[in-house]
Amino acid sequence: MHLAVIDMQRIFADPDSPWATPGFAAIVEPVSALVAALGDDVTFTRFVAPAAPAGAWRAYYAQWPFALASPEAELYRLAAPFVADSTVDATTFSKWGPELAARVGGSTLVLAGVSTDCCVLSTAVAAADAGVPVQVVADACAGVDEESHRAALHVLGLYAPLIEVVDAASLR
DSSP states (O other), X not given: OEEEEEOOBHHHHOTTSTTOXXXXXXXXXXXXXXXXXXXXXXXEEEEOOOSSOOTHHXXXXXXXXXXXXXXXXXXXXXXXXXXXXXXXXXXXSXXXXXXXXXXXXXXXXXXXXXXXIIIIHHHHHHHHHTTOOEEEEEXXXXXXXXXXXXXXXXXXXXXXTXXXXXXXXXXX
């Protein structure tokens, strides 16, 4: 199994950020425990803005201009206590692609992070479409609000057996 920690970044952790995820602080401990348990089989991902938005992303960033910052900007750094020597960065909600696929190999992809109803959901579906078994750790994910989190977990559960919704205790 390979853990992908989705977008545990300052832009989603900071309560003053327009993209704050209210449940972020509550999942730091379970995500940290998963990272410790899986050791070298962990990849951190980051959502970053493109240098020049194209297509529908132009309208998206017109709505969220504060986010048009360099990938090196403070707002895109991993939030404490998380550190990584390298990250898989993507300008899309889904983090599934050749780089993450190479790290996962033939393993089950385990997902934790934010937000359940956006980047976690998008990554899970894309990986499942590629034929990778996926486990989403419900209590190590947070959504834009609790209702959206629960709704996303429900939708993810509809993809069974390709996607399995689990809790952190079942992985330890």
